[in-house]
Amino acid sequence: MPIDKVKRKGLDQLTDFEIIKLILDKGEKDLLEILYDRYSSKVYFKCLGIVGNKETSKDLAHDIMIKIFLNLSKFRGTSEFSLWVHSITYNYCMDHLRKGKRLKYESYEVKDYERISTAEIELENKILSDLKLVQLEVLLHELKPEDKIILMMRYQDSMSVKQISQTLSIGESAVKMRLKRGRDRLADLLKEAQHEE
Amino acid sequence: MKNDNKIKANLEEQFKQLIPDENAPEELKKEVFNTIDTLNLLGDIADLFTSKFTQTKATFLDLTQNDDSEEQ
Structure with a gap:
């Protein structure tokens, strides 16, 4: 049953953590609706950005919202709730892609990252500094899901290397390497697109 | 370093603009x-057959025993 408007107005001022405490400590399950309204669109469009299919994204978003609600007691409040939601969303989408064998990570050595030359980085930077939104929209469709996901984590959700490393359960050097590869592939696609113009 | 920050800022700006200002589908x-609701219902049913069922059974048995003793 929806929360009445007067109660809702007051509750909208509360932080996510305060809402969660009311749900868990006072059993106010109807407040799940506030969390739903705050995060469902972010979850749905994140799924759509990763899998690119509206129907599948709706199913994934459904399962992710249920997972979030059923695991609220596991949220410790040590980080932002939005980050926790993002982590669950990314991991759930990645599991979905893994089941369909659409996610393939290459293994990198830490040394690989250290071996990258400054010239290589500068070239990539030069290309990406000209990237425009219209180009990114097109190029993201061509990017492999594993590259798309790590770039979205870093640049769309502003997650730090450490936060990405915790979410993906991989080392920070591996995150840096995957980010580098993701940017490389994006730069390559951009170069190809500019060549064709 | 300054150039790195410029690239990061540009990528962040472009990536963040990809998030649509729309709601998820209504359904x-x-x-x-x-x-x-279904999960809550299933939880309530499960409770009936676990702790609550045992409690209910115990209360019911207490009641019948009390009735017996009153009759004697």
Whole structure:
């Protein structure tokens, strides 16, 4: 049953953590609706950005919202709730892609990252500094899901290397390497697109 | 370093603009809360056969025993 408007107005001022405490400590399950309204669109469009299919994204978003609600007691409040939601969303989408064998990570050595030359980085930077939104929209469709996901984590959700490393359960050097590869592939696609113009 | 920050800022700006300012499909909300209701119902039913069932049985047995003792 929806929360009445007067109660809702007051509750909208509360932080996510305060809402969660009311749900868990006072059993106010109807407040799940506030969390739903705050995060469902972010979850749905994140799924759509990763899998690119509206129907599948709706199913994934459904399962992710249920997972979030059923695991609220596991949220410790040590980080932002939005980050926790993002982590669950990314991991759930990645599991979905893994089941369909659409996610393939290459293994990198830490040394690989250290071996990258400054010239290589500068070239990539030069290309990406000209990237425009219209180009990114097109190029993201061509990017492999594993590259798309790590770039979205870093640049769309502003997650730090450490936060990405915790979410993906991989080392920070591996995150840096995957980010580098993701940017490389994006730069390559951009170069190809500019060549064709 | 300054150039790195410029690239990061440009990528962040472009990536963040990709997030649409729209709501998730309306039917998603209905489906999520229907599932939550079903799970709550299943939880209540499970309770009946575990702790609550044992409690109810114990209370019921107490009552019958009290009735017996009153009759004697």
